[in-house]
Amino acid sequence: xxxxxxxxxxxxxxxxxxxxxxxxxxxxxxxxxxxxxxxxxxxxxxxxxxxxxxxxxxxxxxxxxxxxxxxxxxxxxxxxxxxxxxxxxxxxxxxxxxxxxxxxxxxxxxxxxxxxxxxxxxxxxxxxxxxxxxxxxxxxxxxxxxxxxxxxxxxxxxxxxxxxxxxxxxxxxxxxxxxxxxxxxxxxxxxxxxxxxxx
Amino acid sequence: xxxxxxxxxxxxxxxxxxxxxxxxxxxxxxxxxxxxxxxxxxxxxxxxxxxxxxxxxxxxxxxxxxxxxxxxxxxxxxxxxxxxxxxxxxxxxxxxxxxxxxxxxxxxxxxxxxxxxxxxxxxxxxxxxxxxxxxxxxxxxxxxxxxxxxxxxxxxxxxxxxxxxxxxxxxxxxxxxxxxxxxxxxxxxxxxxxxxxxx
Amino acid sequence: xxxxxxxxxxxxxxxxxxxxxxxxxxxxxxxxxxxxxxxxxxxxxxxxxxxxxxxxxxxxxxxxxxxxxxxxxxxxxxxxxxxxxxxxxxxxxxxxxxxxxxxxxxxxxxxxxxxxxxxxxxxxxxxxxxxxxxxxxxxxxxxxxxxxxxxxxxxxxxxxxxxxxxxxxxxxxxxxxxxxxxxxxxxxxxxxxxxxxxx
Numbered sequence: 001x002x003x004x005x006x007x008x009x010x011x012x013x014x015x016x017x018x019x020x021x022x023x024x025x026x027x028x029x030x031x032x033x034x035x036x037x038x039x040x041x042x043x044x045x046x047x048x049x050x051x052x053x054x055x056x057x058x059x060x061x062x063x064x065x066x067x068x069x070x071x072x073x074x075x076x077x078x079x080x081x082x083x084x085x086x087x088x089x090x091x092x093x094x095x096x097x098x099x100x101x102x103x104x105x106x107x108x109x110x111x112x113x114x115x116x117x118x119x120x121x122x123x124x125x126x127x128x129x130x131x132x133x134x135x136x137x138x139x140x141x142x143x144x145x146x147x148x149x150x151x152x153x154x155x156x157x158x159x160x161x162x163x164x165x166x167x168x169x170x171x172x173x174x175x176x177x178x179x180x181x182x183x184x185x186x187x188x189x190x191x192x193x194x195x196x197x198x199x
Numbered sequence: 200x201x202x203x204x205x206x207x208x209x210x211x212x213x214x215x216x217x218x219x220x221x222x223x224x225x226x227x228x229x230x231x232x233x234x235x236x237x238x239x240x241x242x243x244x245x246x247x248x249x250x251x252x253x254x255x256x257x258x259x260x261x262x263x264x265x266x267x268x269x270x271x272x273x274x275x276x277x278x279x280x281x282x283x284x285x286x287x288x289x290x291x292x293x294x295x296x297x298x299x300x301x302x303x304x305x306x307x308x309x310x311x312x313x314x315x316x317x318x319x320x321x322x323x324x325x326x327x328x329x330x331x332x333x334x335x336x337x338x339x340x341x342x343x344x345x346x347x348x349x350x351x352x353x354x355x356x357x358x359x360x361x362x363x364x365x366x367x368x369x370x371x372x373x374x375x376x377x378x379x380x381x382x383x384x385x386x387x388x389x390x391x392x393x394x395x396x397x398x
Numbered sequence: 399x400x401x402x403x404x405x406x407x408x409x410x411x412x413x414x415x416x417x418x419x420x421x422x423x424x425x426x427x428x429x430x431x432x433x434x435x436x437x438x439x440x441x442x443x444x445x446x447x448x449x450x451x452x453x454x455x456x457x458x459x460x461x462x463x464x465x466x467x468x469x470x471x472x473x474x475x476x477x478x479x480x481x482x483x484x485x486x487x488x489x490x491x492x493x494x495x496x497x498x499x500x501x502x503x504x505x506x507x508x509x510x511x512x513x514x515x516x517x518x519x520x521x522x523x524x525x526x527x528x529x530x531x532x533x534x535x536x537x538x539x540x541x542x543x544x545x546x547x548x549x550x551x552x553x554x555x556x557x558x559x560x561x562x563x564x565x566x567x568x569x570x571x572x573x574x575x576x577x578x579x580x581x582x583x584x585x586x587x588x589x590x591x592x593x594x595x596x597x
Contacts, residue, residue: 050448051444051448051454051455051458052454052458053447053448053451053452053453053454053455054451054452054453054454112454114454114458114459115461117461117464118458118461118464121464132535136534136535136537139537140537141424141536141537142430142535144429144430145421145424145426145427145429145430145433145434145535146425146426146427146430147427149427149429151429152428152429194427195427195428195429196427196428197421197422197426197427197428197430197431197471198422
């Protein structure tokens, strides 16, 4: 298992845990929290694959994602008392995860012969729409439409990935892209950046 | 028309009626109740087909489902005064329906070369996500995420279908699977089973 | 650029502006208003393409739609003070737009070898489901399920398109269809038509 695969799985796992915890907050039953963990973890990539069309969505052909999400359920039981202490590790994997999901979404979209603009859009969709679907299924206005700016972090990371991949190497591009997402997100939280739109 | 086709159509019809009635409760107009009847009846199978990808979703290639759902609209007018008396028949067809939809969803997914695990998941999606989409379109938290346990009835029925189909015959597997769903659902309602998740 | 393309683009632009304004009302940030503009403009066609399956959805292969929707963001800034004066032009393009989207949806569906009934349904989906997705993403009950009757205007326009296309010419059918949608929608608003369903 190389580093990219590890980050992919770790990101999926952390996303699933955050979805499960959202379900617990909403007092869902076991089925409800599993579905919420599932859509949070793979909902963005699933929407991307459905938009691109033509084949089964990614996790159908690679069951490991299903097992990772299932593993989030007992894990939340075990770590329930230490969840606050784990918050920093979670934030780290979550942020590395959205960076990587953006890159993987871009690569997959380009592999279908679609344009760089569409690829960057699908990268952002891969990274953030899991959370949108989670919120819609809980009948809450998607958080990312109001406060979180990590869609812009993904956008910046995605554009830099394309530029660096064009001029340098893929691995360098992936590192730059993920670091960009991490830095923007941390700065955004520290300095309370927001991107309002008030015409 | 063989028995499976009859149950499929009857299940679709009963699902559509339950969707139409949900729309009436929410004071939707004719278009709204039709859409709600439609997604309740075929939404689960539609989502399954969109996830599997590659071809138009099932009801597009077999208009009979559209006609069955249309027929639910005048039917609700006719039976409005006897709907309470019909409740038991409805419950029966609804439950047989989700059992059969689970099996049909599994069979369709396997026919695309996907794994038994994914097939069982798609069986459950076929059976229960029509109701999820109905609730989301009405901006209500999906009922099945909190109370109803029939997702687990479908899961049990789906697993037993695969086991019995492997060791015995398909027809036997279908009967066992549907009976399992019916029995679990009736017991769950009688004994108020629930599957909470409180870490 | 012929007349059909012009109406298509103008309709997309007006839909996007209405989505952006809906996002502003809900106090969404820049990302949120863009997504709401996007789904309002192309959500119906996107759902249609996902239901038909097999290829990337339309706007992925023709970036002009993405640029048109992006252009709605600065436009809303510029016109913010004159938006009420522009209301009539907007209504006109919006209504011509849903008429044309119905026709384009029908044509695309027929080109996949699907039946006229399914084609008319997909025409209506193309025209009105962008608004449904917009409302669901804002956790509001879709407006069109309760009040607006323009789904029926699209239905009438769609059926007339098929009839006129069969007996006369395509261009004549398009004109009749769009005029039908416009006339029904204007009459519906003036005389407060509604299509209740109260069994």
